[in-house]
Amino acid sequence: MDTVSHVKNSRRRIVATLAGVAGTIALAGCAQNAPQDTFVPKGDNAQKIDTLQKVVFPIAGLVGVLVVALAIYIFIKFRDKGQDIPAQSHGKPTVEIILTIVPALILTVVGVFTFRTIMDLAKTTDTQMVINVTGQQWWWEYDYPAQTDQGITQPIITSGQLVIPVGTNVLLRETSRDVIHSYWIPALNGKKDAVPGRIHLLRLQADKPGIYAGQCTEFCGLSHANMRMEAIALSKEDFAKWVAGQQKGYTSPDEGTKAKEGETVFINQCSRCHQVNGIKDANGKAIISAPDENVYAGAAPNLSHLMSRTTFAGAMFDLVNQKCRDDVWKAKSDEFGAKYLTGVTTDCLNQKNLRAWLRNAPAMKPMYSDPTKLAKTGGKYRGMPNLGLSEDDIDKVVAYLSTLK
Amino acid sequence: MAIIERPGTETTPAVVTPQQTLGAVKRPVETKGWREWLFTVDHKKIGIMYGVVAMAFFIVGGVEALLIRLQLAAPNGHILSADKYNQMFTMHATTMIFLFAMPMAGAFANYFLPLQIGARDVAFPRINALSLWLLVVGGIVLNASWFLGGAADGGWFMYAPNSGPVFSPSHGVDFWVLGLQVAGIASLLGSINLIVTVLNMRAPGMSLMKMPVFTWMILVVQFLLVFSLPVITVALVLLMLQRSYGATFFDVSQGADPLLWQHLFWIFGHPEVYVLILPSFGIISEVLPTFSRKPLFGYPFVVFSGASIGLVGFGVWAHHMFASGLGPVSVAVFSIATMAIAIPTGVKIFNWLLTMWGGKLWYTTAMKFAIGLVILFTIGGLSGVTHSVAPSDTQQTDTYYIVAHFHYVLFGGMVFGLFSGFYYWWPKVFGKMLNEKLGSWNFWLMVIGMNMTFGPMHILGLQGQPRRMYIWTKARGGEGLFNFGFWNMVASIGSFILAIGVLFFLINVVKTARSGKTAPLDPWDARTLEWLTTSPPKPHNFDRIPVVHHLDEFFHRKYEEDSAANTMRKIADGEELVRAEEAAADANIHLPAPSYWPIVLATGVGILGLGIIYGVPIMVVGFAVVLFASFGWVLEPSVAEDIDFAPASNDGNTKEIAPLG
């Protein structure tokens, strides 16, 4: 009796050791601080998935180790040592039935938990805030409908970086203006496709302030790889500040400054597609952009408070230089809000990439802006064309954009 | 073509002169040189050609894979442009699935299925040839796009609306749609042909439950194809009508639902996964028993699990769409159904292990590859189980974790199975043994390369590297020694080791062809009927149609049970058995005649397809060729009149077989 249990114990120990070794190798082999790690939940929904994963993956791993160990045992034990040809036995139905039922039982247990998690993650009754998320080639637009209980008195439109308050159940209403995209912030939830003509719901909730990386994960054409995004979680107070900043009115640069000249260039060259809320032409008439006349998807990023974001061009490029980027990305969660709300200061501005972008956008990010390839879209661009700005104009536009705090 | 070679009897090949003009032109008379291959209807020759075509495309797809790995070896790769990269991964998958995996399984099925069931050919030899040539035409159409304005760039899943005329304006997708439709017709005809062959042409005594497992798995696969191909055909036709004729099926501005494509695609696409893997399961279900010297453990369970995998495989397509916005109830149902598939799959793995249990394992290269499949497929299968958990899948889908999963299943599973089949059956097909030493190099390099390439992808995916991206950036790559840069580099190096492994196979083939040693008739002490004939088999396969009494008939003709010693006693060897068959050969075996029409008809279909891209005149030409070939075909008898056969010689025992029919 004792020996039996001893053997059992030591076997169990071997298995546990093997599993442990495999686990350690897997963990030790991982990158540190990978921004899109799927095993580092930072909010409720991701946590629910993680809880499930942390059961399923070890079970799968353990089964794998057991099967491989058994296989290796068989390979060694039954190798040809000159033994007789074995009896031609055709199998034992009892063994088969056991080997069918055991996996079935394991999977039933997994199935029950899976089912519950699926239902939990589909709940929408506890929503506290709604944001409309629209994908298009190759950037994300966020549109915050007015929600007075969240302090949003007039709609906010922004892009690239989704800003949410911590501890709040946010419901994203996703759709697309062209092809299928997929919204994925691994730290906050799994992915959900944004499909044109449909609205799909995705719950997000962040426990702590911070910046959480994401990436479009449904192949969406040429620049799919460059369609990134971040979710920014701010404390409730900081979120209120951010909302206030977004709802602040427009201030035209002072006369005689380079920025003022830049505004003119912007009005002539950029405002056909890019809206800046409150901008007026020389006659004092409000300028409303009409991206639908030039861009196939019918939208271009709203640049009203560009310098409150730290990325541009579908979050492909940082709007801040490396030092300031690290400052934000590596900030402790209690300091994060203040750092993010500082926005892009003149010192921080990533002049190099922004200028290169203004000089020749399609060279920086593959897009459909070659007029010869636009027959099927009636001449409309998919992405931003090369505007042919002079270096002087670029200087001016950069100066102007820097004022869009 | 020599007909029957028997020591002591000099037989002159029958000279055949067709007496009548058949159809529009005379039936082919000459069967020497290249014509022997182009116009053949012999399932064995067709099988070999399937193999050659598939291997060529394996190399094409492999080069595409290496370019992809070169591009991704380091962040912000610049080997390929975004556009070229998107074409590359689209064509890599399309080529590997439709032009390598399916045809290679077709090569094995064509060659061995009639041999395993004791038949002299497939049910419809000319349709068999037509399938081959349609596949070749489809492959050419698909790859012609590289030189005619760029290949398809929408991914092998070709999701709408990205594949529509607006978002994919080049002709790449048009070539893709047409190439796949042509290859689809090839597969459909092939599958009907093979089902009829298995159901109708088994040797006397071979009940369904005495069929070799390979034949069983091929049968299941053909049923999957018969019922899934029409669904993808509908999807392809809808897309073609939209792209070429202005239909609105996936035009969202008209109110179309893009998910229609996904449903149609995956209703085909998931059974397709089993279409890819089951032939390999069949192959190793032959190899493992042979080299374990034991019958397959739980034969009926392996057969029924294969069939149930096929059946359930039709009900789980939406697990490719967990992130696509299905309702939670559908997601839950498909999630649970997917888990259910793991059960019959597990049954297979356990049965393979139990087949080896208590056996006398002989580690040939074929056996090593088969074992490789068992282990690597287990790993891929278990990562598959983690995908069936829908919430978890929404984190991992479209990341490298999925890429790792299906390469373990398809490379570790399917490809290893096919290589096992190469080494096992090479002596049968070519009468020469592949070199075991080179085989060992081939195997170990492939195992190392495969694990180095796809193993790290598990980590990359779980840490958030999405797939289908032409570049990855350091900013999302994490820190520390084991950041994405490290693992991507390992994967890229691994891919080249893998390629060298495959190269060893090709070297082995060349070396064997030049100086390989002649294979004995039964080199592996095998178990099934294909070994009950010469190597390579005669044109008519069997001198006498065998009468089957056992599962593993060939083995049981060699061995007798010694119940006292609980072992098997050898009573005959393979050589003797084959000679005995030759001595009792049937007289006057009529084989189907070669035909021009399959290749002509296939060409016509190809031209017709190009007409859809390049306009009506070309279409008219294609249609004319198709019509001409169809009538030629119908008016041509597949077996020549008796008058066309050389008269039997006076020696009552001699048989003359006219290779032309």
Place this chain on the structure above:
Amino acid sequence: MAETATHTADHSTEHGHETSTGLTNNKLAMWLFLGSECLLFGGLISTYMLYRGRVSSGPHPSRIFDIPFTSVSSFVLLMSSLTMVLAVSSAQRGDDRRTNLWLTVTALLGATFIGGQVYEFTTFIREGLGFSTSLFGSSFYTLTGFHGVHVSVGVIMLLSTMGIIRKGKITGNKAEVVELIGLYWHFVDIVWIIIFTLVYLIPS
């Protein structure tokens, strides 16, 4: 697919060999092909059912369908199934003259149906329902057009078979050839009954 039905020339390499199932290879193949076709039409019908109410522009189905007219052409197609049965039974009795007669009548009825479809299509186009007009238009023309192509292929097969029988060049079993075409023909008719019910009779 014209070849498939008349592929009687391809058979097992031994004449008169008993098949394992008792069905001839040709017949088994035809059944499998028709099984596959079920899924093909299943896909097309599903597409139509999904899209039939989606009319972004152009006429709505209820406005353009002429039920009495289509009922008549459906009846014509149904009758052709009857004449096909008569052709098969004549062929089995070895009565070449009647076989030819009934094949001719079947082909004529099929051609009449196609004529009706062409007339219907032209009327619809005149009333503003183009192939690209709406999802309804695309899916309607695709579904009924696919069916029409199947009927046309059937007619060509019928005429060809007659020609070949008359010239005495038929390869294989004559009655079986006619029977196989019959199977195909009945299948196409049954599909039409389903299409007629779902597309024309059930209002969207």
